[in-house]
Structure formats: structure tokens, C-alpha cells
Amino acid sequence: MSRPTRTDDASAGLTAANSGMNRRRFLAGTAALAAGGMLMGRPLPAAAQEAPAKGAAARAASSYKLDLGGYAGPELTSQPITLKFMRQEFPPHVNAVLEEAYKEFSAAYPNITIQEEKVPYGDLQKKMQIYVGSGAAPDVMMGRTDFIEAYHAGNIALPLQDYFLDEFLHDILDNQFKAASAKGNFYGAPWETYFTMMYFNRDIFKKAGVPTPPEVTDVNAGWTAEEFIAALDELTQKLRAQGDSTTWALSAATHGNGGPGANYTQVESLWVRSQGDPNADKGSSAYKTFLGVSEDGLQATGYLDTPEAVKGMANYQQLFTKKLAPPTAVPNQFVSGVGAIHFTGLNQASRLFQQKPAFEWGASPFPRGRIAFNCNSSDCPIVWSKTPYPAEAAALVAYLCNDANRIRFYKTWGSMPVRKSLIAAIPEFGNQQLFQLSAAAAASGQGAPRSVGWFDYFNAINPVVRDIALGGDPESQLKQAATRIDGLLRKYR
Amino acid sequence: MSTVASAAASARPRRRRSAATRLFSARTLGTVVVILAGIVFAFPIALAAVYSLKATQDILSDQYPLSLASFIPLRPTLENYQTVFGPLNFQNNILNTLIAATGQVVMAVVCSTLAGYAFARLRFPGRDVIFSLLLLASFVSVEAILVPLYSITQWLGLTSTYVALFLPFACNPFGIYLMRQSFREIPVELEEAARLDGANVWRILFSIAIPNVLPALATLVLIQFIWAWNAYLWPVVIMQDPGKQIAQVALANMKSFPNFPMDGPLFAGATVITIPLVIMAIFLQKYYVRGLSSSGMK
Numbered sequence A: 001m002s003r004p005t006r007t008d009d010a011s012a013g014l015t016a017a018n019s020g021m022n023r024r025r026f027l028a029g030t031a032a033l034a035a036g037g038m039l040m041g042r043p044l045p046a047a048a049q050e051a052p053a054k055g056a057a058a059r060a061a062s063s064y065k066l067d068l069g070g071y072a073g074p075e076l077t078s079q080p081i082t083l084k085f086m087r088q089e090f091p092p093h094v095n096a097v098l099e100e101a102y103k104e105f106s107a108a109y110p111n112i113t114i115q116e117e118k119v120p121y122g123d124l125q126k127k128m129q130i131y132v133g134s135g136a137a138p139d140v141m142m143g144r145t146d147f148i149e150a151y152h153a154g155n156i157a158l159p160l161q162d163y164f165l166d167e168f169l170h171d172i173l174d175n176q177f178k179a180a181s182a183k184g185n186f187y188g189a190p191w192e193t194y195f196t197m198m199y200f201n202r203d204i205f206k207k208a209g210v211p212t213p214p215e216v217t218d219v220n221a222g223w224t225a226e227e228f229i230a231a232l233d234e235l236t237q238k239l240r241a242q243g244d245s246t247t248w249a250l251s252a253a254t255h256g257n258g259g260p261g262a263n264y265t266q267v268e269s270l271w272v273r274s275q276g277d278p279n280a281d282k283g284s285s286a287y288k289t290f291l292g293v294s295e296d297g298l299q300a301t302g303y304l305d306t307p308e309a310v311k312g313m314a315n316y317q318q319l320f321t322k323k324l325a326p327p328t329a330v331p332n333q334f335v336s337g338v339g340a341i342h343f344t345g346l347n348q349a350s351r352l353f354q355q356k357p358a359f360e361w362g363a364s365p366f367p368r369g370r371i372a373f374n375c376n377s378s379d380c381p382i383v384w385s386k387t388p389y390p391a392e393a394a395a396l397v398a399y400l401c402n403d404a405n406r407i408r409f410y411k412t413w414g415s416m417p418v419r420k421s422l423i424a425a426i427p428e429f430g431n432q433q434l435f436q437l438s439a440a441a442a443a444s445g446q447g448a449p450r451s452v453g454w455f456d457y458f459n460a461i462n463p464v465v466r467d468i469a470l471g472g473d474p475e476s477q478l479k480q481a482a483t484r485i486d487g488l489l490r491k492y493r
Numbered sequence B: 001m002s003t004v005a006s007a008a009a010s011a012r013p014r015r016r017r018s019a020a021t022r023l024f025s026a027r028t029l030g031t032v033v034v035i036l037a038g039i040v041f042a043f044p045i046a047l048a049a050v051y052s053l054k055a056t057q058d059i060l061s062d063q064y065p066l067s068l069a070s071f072i073p074l075r076p077t078l079e080n081y082q083t084v085f086g087p088l089n090f091q092n093n094i095l096n097t098l099i100a101a102t103g104q105v106v107m108a109v110v111c112s113t114l115a116g117y118a119f120a121r122l123r124f125p126g127r128d129v130i131f132s133l134l135l136l137a138s139f140v141s142v143e144a145i146l147v148p149l150y151s152i153t154q155w156l157g158l159t160s161t162y163v164a165l166f167l168p169f170a171c172n173p174f175g176i177y178l179m180r181q182s183f184r185e186i187p188v189e190l191e192e193a194a195r196l197d198g199a200n201v202w203r204i205l206f207s208i209a210i211p212n213v214l215p216a217l218a219t220l221v222l223i224q225f226i227w228a229w230n231a232y233l234w235p236v237v238i239m240q241d242p243g244k245q246i247a248q249v250a251l252a253n254m255k256s257f258p259n260f261p262m263d264g265p266l267f268a269g270a271t272v273i274t275i276p277l278v279i280m281a282i283f284l285q286k287y288y289v290r291g292l293s294s295s296g297m298k
Helices: A023-035 A055-064 A092-106 A123-134 A145-153 A166-171 A176-178 A202-208 A223-242 A264-273 A285-291 A307-321 A347-355 A390-400 A404-411 A420-425 A433-444 A455-468 A474-492 B002-049 B056-062 B079-085 B092-121 B129-136 B142-155 B162-169 B175-184 B188-196 B199-214 B216-230 B233-238 B247-254 B264-293
Strands: A083-086 A112-119 A140-144 A197-201 A248-250 A339-344 A361-364 A380-382
Touching: A083 A380, A092 A112, A092 A390, A092 A404, A112 A123, A112 A390, A123 A140, A123 B142, A123 B233, A140 A145, A140 A390, A145 A176, A145 A380, A145 A455, A176 A433, A197 A202, A197 A223, A197 A347, A197 A433, A202 A223, A223 A248, A223 A264, A223 A307, A223 A339, A223 B002, A264 A307, A264 A455, A285 A307, A307 A455, A307 A474, A307 B092, A361 A433, A361 B079, A380 A390, A404 A420, A455 A474, B002 B264, B056 B264, B079 B264, B092 B129, B092 B162, B092 B175, B092 B199, B092 B216, B092 B264, B129 B175, B142 B162, B142 B233, B162 B216, B162 B233, B175 B216, B188 B199, B199 B216, B216 B264, B233 B247, B247 B264
Parallel strands: A083 A112, A083 A140, A248 A339
Antiparallel strands: A140 A380, A197 A339, A197 A361
């Protein structure tokens, strides 16, 4: 995909509809709700806002009263307004960082009040769809890059490329920029980037006399899926032979509701899509496995049920059939010291550094299949397409994403920054194995399968993964799932 | 004859003993089953209360393998309660929940009583059709009408108000049905006698009908309070002001930080918000059973 710039045709993305409730939006919202999915409907005609003029934006850039980061839109209004920002709840010390930032913003722009709404993480997308369906959404909402196609198709998010400097957009990791863009528009502002790492408990490996995973900085230098399973099998057998019946080689997933099928996007799809190959012939099943869904995003058959995908799921299944991982949700195994390996993101490291657990730990890349694969599905604030204050909302997002605020957020929360200059500016990303590996994983990540119906896909595949973990035949289960997903995606045609 | 009489005389106490033994055994068995069921239901609540006295780090480190330390706080602390009632300001969430629950109980009791009496005793065109439609409405889940419900509430300008938390549930089909059934259990003659004495509908309702359905009212109060106290989805949607958010949503927030367990404060919060329900259940349980019985629902 070519990188959109501020000089791109703004009309391509600025397709906001009139405000107020109408039948179409009501039906769209209700249908989406009933389907458990985001977004119905196509972009509606008629622009409610106008894109900032390029020249005016450039002129205004020097006159902002605050470091608005990559913002390049018009000067902010002097009228009293309230900007609403809906995001997930964070622990108090992370909230404090954001609240401090709002204070700074309000000091520079006292006429702009920022009103936050904090929502449990699992309810963010549901709440967004209700807001959008009812025609009254917050100006800024915490979205996810895996739903960007949906935000575009449902005319939920405002294209942001015209509000940001080109240099700022170019500074974003290429794969994240791609994940946050749809049909030539950039929708999801940079916030953080996710990738899955393999954390391991060094003490457990030592106790069992099994070599630890390679502590490398190259995502291609870790264990293969087969090596991983073999090592965990050996570890389990040796632990059991020593009379240790409580320690698991792989701790239960802690994403979502936990256990198998917890989060296909960030966990289980890695087993499947790593068996694909983005460089293979476009008609090959390896290429289709990598994509996960057809180019138009509306067909899973032939993409989710390929021989490669079946192999990936069969590997995953071995984790449970060989009793390497608990077949159900179990909280806190790794941090409690009874899980030898745990898959999760970088902010786990931040927590471990603070917590100083009673064991030594290390990190290694996620096991690779045909390729080393990681899904970069991440949180990203979006601006509501029908906000009455597009420039101010975009400016707020840009401000929260400026260097100082992102570094503060990284130091407090520990998730991976998404801009190359920030990664380069933080010393540990250049000189410590864990962080060097993180930088490599972040740079090589791939987006979730591109589909307007990713929410349907995601909800349909998670229980299938659970069934496979509990002994279902991977081939037939994936075929059934693909057929079912095709049916779910039909409504977007 | 004397032998037969003597045998019969000795058999009677034996039979009595046997019956008594059977009764004792049945009661003992029943008691054991009830105690076991009680333990099963109380265990998670008790465990949450115990865990609330452990630091999060201790909860994590004592969790596996299961040992005495998994269940008993060896280093008891009140730090979770200090966090919950300090930086997290959970008392504010509890107050909000109390306001919402009280509002819902009052609204539901008033509406259900009036509507229930009307459906039970008053004659007006389309009464049964309206009542049937009302019952049908109870089969539509809140999730299915969330978007229009939100739109209407917003149109009324009630978003992020306390009223919005309970107004949509003022008309409660279950409550109306419960009260209607209870009013129908009152002998008609009582009301006819009052009418002959010159009492109007309101007088009959307040002086005759309501005093006879107090157990059903207690049931309604209890059920409505539990529903309102445990509400989650609607408050998540309609309440945008963090200062007015209810306790259940605040608890869910504590659980939503990836890789940042806040188990200690979470258990403390869960313990605190369980207490009112337990107290209410203990004091109102006899009314609850009697109310269901008198309404013909049991």
C-alpha cells in the first residue's frame, strides 16, 4: 500500500454524513449490535467537515501554543468547547500520566475542556458501536488497528493524514502505519505497538535440566514450532519425573478470558499464519494462509483451512494433547512461578522489572513456522468521523502522541512505542537483548487479516480454537469455521 | 393370645423407633445436603473476602501449588481496602450504585404496584391485550434494544445522569406480573365491602390491597435491588461521567489491565459490594419465599 500523505485527495476519506439520527444509521447500529460486530453500511456521502487546507496547515504549525507533536492542522478554536475521549481504564499511576497531560493541554488551551470516559477494556468496541449507532459518539475513541477496515467501511473514523505532518506519518513503523490505514486513508493514530514475546522462567528450565530458549535479538533466530514443542515436552517429562506435578511448561493464556481460544488475533493466529508465506506465489495456499482472508476480506474458505493452517493448528493442539499447557483458563501462572513459558506483550517485562519476582526470567521470540510471524494488532485512538471539532480532536490525539507524552507513557506502562525516532531515542532498545528483540518484533509484525468483518471472524474462530485445543480435528474444525465465517461475512458484500 | 398381644405391643415401639430413625436419617441427610450446598455457594464469596486481606503479590505467589497459604492470609493486610477507598475512590462508586439501586427499587415498586393493581382489578378496554404485550416485552433482552434505548435516553438529555441508570427499568414486566398475581389472591369481597362503605379506588388500593400484599412487595424490593445492584451493561453504556460510575463497572475496570494484576483491590471491592446483598438476603428471605407463594408463582 502506498503511504497516504497530507496532499492526498482528502475527499476520499472525508465522507462524514450529516449529524443526527437517521434510519440508516439506526439500522446499521442495531444490525451491527445483533451481529455482535462492528460496522455495517458503507461510507455515506456528503462531508460534514472540511479537510484542513495544506497551506494553512503548514502556516499554522508554528503558532500552536503547545507541542502538538505531529499535528499540522489549523490553529485550534478559541471558542469554549469540550472534547470527549473514551478510552480503556488503566491503573491509577498510568491514569495520572494522562491526567497530567490533559492539565498541560488545558493550560495552553483553557477554552478546551477534556472530558474522559474510562471503559473496561473488553467493552470498548461494544460501546463504540452503540455510540456510533446512536449518532452521538465521543470525539476521540480508543480503537484497535485490527478493526480499521471496519471503521473505514462504517464511516466511523476520520481520516487523519491531513492533520498530521508527513514526517510524523513516515516516522510510524511501516507495518503499523499499514495496519492503521484503509483504502488510502490513515485512521488510527499511533499509540503503541503490540507483539507477542516468549517469556521464560529460567529457574524452571534449570531445575529440569533443559536448555532455555535462545535469547536472541533476531526474530528468525528463535525456536521453530517443532523445537518449541519438543523442548516443552522434554521439560514436562523431566518435571513430572522429579515429582513436580504443579508446574506447567506453558502457562495458560491471559488474553481475553484466558485459556485456549482467548485471543485469536494476538495469540493463536500466530501458530496458523506463521505457516504461511507472504513471498509465496499469490495463488498458493502458503500465501493465502498468511493472509488469513481473501483480498476483499470477505472469504475465509481457502485461507483459514489450508493445509498450512491445519498444520499450524495441529502444532497448537499438541500443547494440550501432550499436556504442555492447561486446557482451561488459569490466571497468573507465569508470575506465580508455576509456568515455565508465557506468551504476552512487552509491558509484561515492565511489570516483571517492577515486581521483581522470585525467579530469574528471560525472553525469546515467538516460535516460528515457515516464517517468523507476529500480529501487531494494537490500540489506537481514532477521531469520530462526525465530531464537530475535527481539528481539535486530531490535535488532542497528536498531543498525546508527542514525544514527551509517549515516552512518559512507555516509562509508566511499558508498552512498545510505535515511532522509529522514539524507539531510537530510548537507549535500552539499542543495547539490551529483550528490548532489541522487541524492536525487531515490532518492526516485523503484520496486521490482522484485513476484513471489514474481522469482529465476526474473530468471534467465530475463538471457540473453534478452544475445540481444537480440547481434541477436535483441526482440519474439519477449520473447514467448518471457514464456512461459517464466509456466511458471517456475506452481509458485508 | 397373650403371646400375640405381647408381640404386637413390642412391635409398636419398634415401628415407632424405625419411623423415628428414618425421619432422623432423612433430616440428617437433608441437613448435610443443605450444608454442602451452602458451602459450595459461600466458598467463592468467603475466598474473595479472605483474599481481600492479602497483598496482590501474596495472592500471586501463594496461588500455586495449593497449600494452607492459598486460603489463609498468613500476612494479613488492609492495604487493599486502603487502595480501594483511597486512590480508587471506590466509596464514590458504591454511593452511585446505592443511588441507582434505590431509584430503581422505588420506581419499580411504584409502577409495578399501580400497574399490577390495574391489571388485576380494574376493567378497561384492551386490558388483557396490553398485559400480554407487556409480558411479551419481557422476552426482549436489553442487549437487543441497547442502541434505541441509548438514543432515547440521549434525546431526553439524561445521558450520564443518575436518573438514566434506573428510568428505563421503571416499568418492569416481572414486577407487574408479580404484583398482579398477588392482588388477584385477595378476596374480591374485601374490596366490594370497602366500596359499599364508600371507599374509592385509591383508598381501596392503599388501605385494603397493599397491606395484603406486603410479602410480594418485599420480594419485589429484594429482586429489584439485586438486579440494580448487579447491573453492568446499561451503566457501562449510559454513564460517561467517571464520577457517577457504579461499583460493578469500577470493579471490571480493575480487571482490565493486561499484565498488571490488581487482584487484591479487586477482591476487596468485590467483598465490599457483596455485603449489602448478603444482609438483605438474610433479613428478607422469609418475605421473599412468602411473597412468591402468595403470588402463585411458587
